[in-house]
Amino acid sequence: MRAPLSWLADFVPIDRDVDELVVALDDLGLIVEGVERVGGGLERIVVSKVLEVGPIAGADRIRRVVVDAGGEPLEIVCGAFNFGVDDLVPLAGVGTVLPNGMEIGRRTMRGVTSNGMLCSGRELGLSDDGEGLLVLTGTEGAIPGAPLAGALGIEPDIVFDLAVEGNRPDAWCIAGVARDLAARFGLPFTLPTPQVTATGPSVGSLASAVVESPELCPRLTVRVLECVVVGPSPKWLARRLVLAGMRPINNVVDASNYVMLELGQPTHPYDLDRLGAPGLLVRRARHGEVVRTLDGVDRVLGVPGRGLGETGEDCVICDAAGEPVGVGGIFGGTSSEISASTTRVLLEAAYFDSMVIARTSKRLALRTEASARFERGTDPFGIDRATERFCQLLMASAPTTVVAAGTLDVRGDLGGPNVIALDTGRVNGLLGTALGRDEMARLLEPLGFACTPRGDDSLEVVVPSNRPDVRPGSHGVADLAEEVARVFGYSRIERRQPTWTDPGGLSAYQRARRQVRQVLVGLGSDEVWTPSLVDAADDAAVGVHGEPVRITNPMAADQASLRQTQMAGLLRALAWNRDRRQGEVRLFEVGVVFGPPDPAHTAARAGSGGAAEAALPAERELLSAVFAAKLDDATSAVGALGALRDELRLADLRLRPPADGSTPPGLHPTRSLEIRAGLDGPVVGTVGEVDPAVVTEFGAAEGRVGWLELDLGVVLDPGVVGRRSEVVRPVSRYPSSDVDLAFSVADTVPVDLLVDVLEGAGGQLLESVSLFDVYRGPGVEPGRRSVAFRLRFCAPDRTLTDTEVGALRAGCVAAAERELGATLR
Amino acid sequence: MAKGSLSSGAIDPTALEAESLQAIGAATSTEALDEVEATLLGKRSALATAHRRLGQLDPETRRSAGRELNDLRARLEAVIAERRAGLRADERSAVLEADRLDLSEVVLEGLRTPLRRGHRHLVTSTRDALEDVFVAMGFTVAEGPEAETDWYNFEALNIPPAHPARGMYDSFYLDVGEPETVVLRTHTSPVQIRLMEAAVAAGSIPIHSVMPGRCYRRDTADASHLPVFHQVEGVVVDRGLTFADLAGTIETFTAAYFGPEVHSRLRPAYFPFTEPSAEYDITCTICLGAGCRTCSGTGWLELGGCGMVDPAVFDAAGIDPLEWSGFAFGFGIDRCAQMRHEVADLRNLLESDVRFLRQF
Numbered sequence A: 001m002r003a004p005l006s007w008l009a010d011f012v013p014i015d016r017d018v019d020e021l022v023v024a025l026d027d028l029g030l031i032v033e034g035v036e037r038v039g040g041g042l043e044r045i046v047v048s049k050v051l052e053v054g055p056i057a058g059a060d061r062i063r064r065v066v067v068d069a070g071g072e073p074l075e076i077v078c079g080a081f082n083f084g085v086d087d088l089v090p091l092a093g094v095g096t097v098l099p100n101g102m103e104i105g106r107r108t109m110r111g112v113t114s115n116g117m118l119c120s121g122r123e124l125g126l127s128d129d130g131e132g133l134l135v136l137t138g139t140e141g142a143i144p145g146a147p148l149a150g151a152l153g154i155e156p157d158i159v160f161d162l163a164v165e166g167n168r169p170d171a172w173c174i175a176g177v178a179r180d181l182a183a184r185f186g187l188p189f190t191l192p193t194p195q196v197t198a199t200g201p202s203v204g205s206l207a208s209a210v211v212e213s214p215e216l217c218p219r220l221t222v223r224v225l226e227c228v229v230v231g232p233s234p235k236w237l238a239r240r241l242v243l244a245g246m247r248p249i250n251n252v253v254d255a256s257n258y259v260m261l262e263l264g265q266p267t268h269p270y271d272l273d274r275l276g277a278p279g280l281l282v283r284r285a286r287h288g289e290v291v292r293t294l295d296g297v298d299r300v301l302g303v304p305g306r307g308l309g310e311t312g313e314d315c316v317i318c319d320a321a322g323e324p325v326g327v328g329g330i331f332g333g334t335s336s337e338i339s340a341s342t343t344r345v346l347l348e349a350a351y352f353d354s355m356v357i358a359r360t361s362k363r364l365a366l367r368t369e370a371s372a373r374f375e376r377g378t379d380p381f382g383i384d385r386a387t388e389r390f391c392q393l394l395m396a397s398a399p400t401t402v403v404a405a406g407t408l409d410v411r412g413d414l415g416g417p418n419v420i421a422l423d424t425g426r427v428n429g430l431l432g433t434a435l436g437r438d439e440m441a442r443l444l445e446p447l448g449f450a451c452t453p454r455g456d457d458s459l460e461v462v463v464p465s466n467r468p469d470v471r472p473g474s475h476g477v478a479d480l481a482e483e484v485a486r487v488f489g490y491s492r493i494e495r496r497q498p499t500w501t502d503p504g505g506l507s508a509y510q511r512a513r514r515q516v517r518q519v520l521v522g523l524g525s526d527e528v529w530t531p532s533l534v535d536a537a538d539d540a541a542v543g544v545h546g547e548p549v550r551i552t553n554p555m556a557a558d559q560a561s562l563r564q565t566q567m568a569g570l571l572r573a574l575a576w577n578r579d580r581r582q583g584e585v586r587l588f589e590v591g592v593v594f595g596p597p598d599p600a601h602t603a604a605r606a607g608s609g610g611a612a613e614a615a616l617p618a619e620r621e622l623l624s625a626v627f628a629a630k631l632d633d634a635t636s637a638v639g640a641l642g643a644l645r646d647e648l649r650l651a652d653l654r655l656r657p658p659a660d661g662s663t664p665p666g667l668h669p670t671r672s673l674e675i676r677a678g679l680d681g682p683v684v685g686t687v688g689e690v691d692p693a694v695v696t697e698f699g700a701a702e703g704r705v706g707w708l709e710l711d712l713g714v715v716l717d718p719g720v721v722g723r724r725s726e727v728v729r730p731v732s733r734y735p736s737s738d739v740d741l742a743f744s745v746a747d748t749v750p751v752d753l754l755v756d757v758l759e760g761a762g763g764q765l766l767e768s769v770s771l772f773d774v775y776r777g778p779g780v781e782p783g784r785r786s787v788a789f790r791l792r793f794c795a796p797d798r799t800l801t802d803t804e805v806g807a808l809r810a811g812c813v814a815a816a817e818r819e820l821g822a823t824l825r
Numbered sequence B: 001m002a003k004g005s006l007s008s009g010a011i012d013p014t015a016l017e018a019e020s021l022q023a024i025g026a027a028t029s030t031e032a033l034d035e036v037e038a039t040l041l042g043k044r045s046a047l048a049t050a051h052r053r054l055g056q057l058d059p060e061t062r063r064s065a066g067r068e069l070n071d072l073r074a075r076l077e078a079v080i081a082e083r084r085a086g087l088r089a090d091e092r093s094a095v096l097e098a099d100r101l102d103l104s105e106v107v108l109e110g111l112r113t114p115l116r117r118g119h120r121h122l123v124t125s126t127r128d129a130l131e132d133v134f135v136a137m138g139f140t141v142a143e144g145p146e147a148e149t150d151w152y153n154f155e156a157l158n159i160p161p162a163h164p165a166r167g168m169y170d171s172f173y174l175d176v177g178e179p180e181t182v183v184l185r186t187h188t189s190p191v192q193i194r195l196m197e198a199a200v201a202a203g204s205i206p207i208h209s210v211m212p213g214r215c216y217r218r219d220t221a222d223a224s225h226l227p228v229f230h231q232v233e234g235v236v237v238d239r240g241l242t243f244a245d246l247a248g249t250i251e252t253f254t255a256a257y258f259g260p261e262v263h264s265r266l267r268p269a270y271f272p273f274t275e276p277s278a279e280y281d282i283t284c285t286i287c288l289g290a291g292c293r294t295c296s297g298t299g300w301l302e303l304g305g306c307g308m309v310d311p312a313v314f315d316a317a318g319i320d321p322l323e324w325s326g327f328a329f330g331f332g333i334d335r336c337a338q339m340r341h342e343v344a345d346l347r348n349l350l351e352s353d354v355r356f357l358r359q360f
């Protein structure tokens, strides 16, 4: 909101400079987003009257103008054309500095001397109009030589642009800001109670007021003003509206807006004679009822929208005959708008249930100055001051106005006052302060909280009706604690570093996830972050055809689904870099992919929310890596898996084709395998190469793209994938003996099974088995290959004899032949 | 097909079709098929010639003959397309088969691989550094799902349905369950509720945890906002905690992460889940408080929000607010990285450009 300093000064005698006010407002939680100095620099601008206008020889864009500015006629060169002889225009004399910093000098153009400049609204900082001069003809008080500021009713002013938080409806008006400042500076705050003399007939004889749904509209008041002459507002009032960011319209509408800005209470004026029947009726909208609002749009009411808490309850304001004339608290209707011919005004001022307004405003996507205030919560008892103020303003701008006697006032349940027992110990306990009972009262009372001591350590606090944000009971204590802290000053609260004995730390999973990243980084991979919100077609392009979790309200069609795989994102990242001639890269991502809701992930709506449960989409955190550097292929990915297995001490990972003979999505059919936890364990990832057709489709690389993916939630769970023993194996001080064995074994027998058999047969004395060669070709039967291992034998307590090694070797060979049909070559 | 309708034409459609099908079937590679296609359907094919000769027929015959030729062409095209798909699949299988590599028998010691260090993502390294500071201060690190129920993301945090405060968090809803019951979390605060519920169930209060993670809001991406972003929050629940402890914790963290010359200040603010609430600013990291363009001359930069846990949140989690008190704070990880490394445009984080990534 925009708060002019001069307006604030109506309520509090501010005697501080601007910088101090900015600090105070910030510290009160009324965040200053900008400070604007307006209307300054006009001291030397005067009103002048045009006496002559004539051409200048050889120039068609400028003219010679002679003006009367109260002294000798002055000759001026002017480039504007929107005025003529006898018009009144602003003149900046020689030596004047305009608000924009421009200094006016005496100049001669084409032989004509210009003794000043005639100004546009923009040049004077008064409007955006820079097209022509600011023409003042017809402005009251504008006589040649008179100061412009005086003629326009402009005083230099400071406007604070404030961000008022949602829990401070009371502060969302000039008086509210003034109240906070008064409390902070210990200055008196005065909120006048206007009294107008109502000389008209009884309001009841002119109009009626009926509320059929008091739960939506707990208070409705109606006043009537007759003999109104609609016209422009007084200069000072229009000027304030402009400074506050509103456009003046006419004195009736302006008075209503002025009251809202000043006191926070929206009101709505109707042309009484254009209502179908004199008076207002407030009721719940019927299902599907259509109302045309002031913006000319037909609004369908009474139909519940999507989502929780949607009731489809809308409050409509009708004329006395029940015909809708507006959406309650949000928008007026077109039918009874104030016009130039209006003479009788019916003023509606009401209090609406804030949640009703919030729901209707959200569903209709219709947020107005009024609805924004009602949904935050207005003051049900501030209405009387607001309507009185409206009458006062209108009587000042249209003196013929006659106010009808009395107010039609329909009240439902407005609740009693919110009285809170404030235990000062509890407040100090929340804030870490040591404020006494009376000190707290002194902080709260200037904000309108009436405090009565109750014993030494307690106050009975009556919450004013303009503070709906302060909740009853113990929750209200927290709210009051914030008020105490605000006025006291957050910065004055001491700081203390709490300590506790529980150690901090990362979980085993979190530590392992960091290790995963470090291993990949160590292998030359750069980590990327690719989009989670994707086009489902991207998933399909890498062979993932599952039904994605869709977003109800996506921002764009290609961001309408949650990703089911990170492959598409990584391939796009490869393509991005390749397009920039930096294609030979390794990239990885650690991120979440989503699948349809899994009953195992059902989240209870516990606590006071109660019953329902909602199944959440299944989320898996994956490591996905692509290897597209020089020389990279599937073996790079296998190498990376080896490094990870080593770092994480993973035991017993097996690489196998999918049990059903399929290919993992997006991968090369003959160069990819699944990674399993043990021989019969679950699949924990995939390794291999991206299908060359997919690589080509994404333009991801020239050559092969290695691929590794691990489901971290599974792989890092020691219950699923075992860990190598942490117990050290002593290093023998005795020499070891190596035995190289080459077997011919069927292609269908995985190498790891052969290693298992060799390790089993070698027993404790077998220190290591390492594969060093695989050969297919002449000399080996088709359907078989030769695999060569180096077996290293070593005993902890002696040097093994040739006989012992020979026996171990024979045992290993025999086991391989017996169990896997291998033959020694 | 009425034979003879092409009486003046030079071809017998039935014979042509049979011949053509045979030729198509005989092509054993896509290359060969391309040639067959050119012969059968190309400009000099019998079919094309017959088509050209239609002009010589009387209008009535021309129409039916033309239709016949077009039908024939369409049938042949379909057969060729089908054949081509089959041949392509065969050729692909052959290439893939020739490519076969059994990954279970890779000789690791034999691999050749480029020697180069990679880089963690800037968001990761920032998150790790933040976690390290908090861990050193005694915090554990907690995580939770990115898709959340309305209860955890809003209601338990004292933001009931249709509450105007929801306007602060423009959410993505998911087509899961009843409308608007499951959202992509708009903050990591739901993890606070999950932690509190778990601690209540296990009887293990106090809680001292930070919650880093990915969040989603329906904001248009620009230089300083991303609809998908990262946040870290902290929550401490214990007996006797006050706003002074909150302010002290923020100050300790600020100095530990940004350096001893950077301080914090708190200003009143509104968050539905804390009361009292505060925004917190830190000394401008560019000018160290002297005032510069980045901080609009104030010497301060806005970092995040914090406050004492609202009693309504404690109620929702089943914690007695008279026995326990707590504070919470949160800020953006991406924004932290942006401030520390002067990243002009946050969208760089999502571009995956190695020239950006390799600087961190």
Ligand SMILES: [Zn+2]
Residues within 6 Å of the ligand: B284, B285, B286, B287, B288, B289, B290, B291, B292, B293, B294, B295, B296, B297, B299, B300
């Ligand atoms: Zn600065």
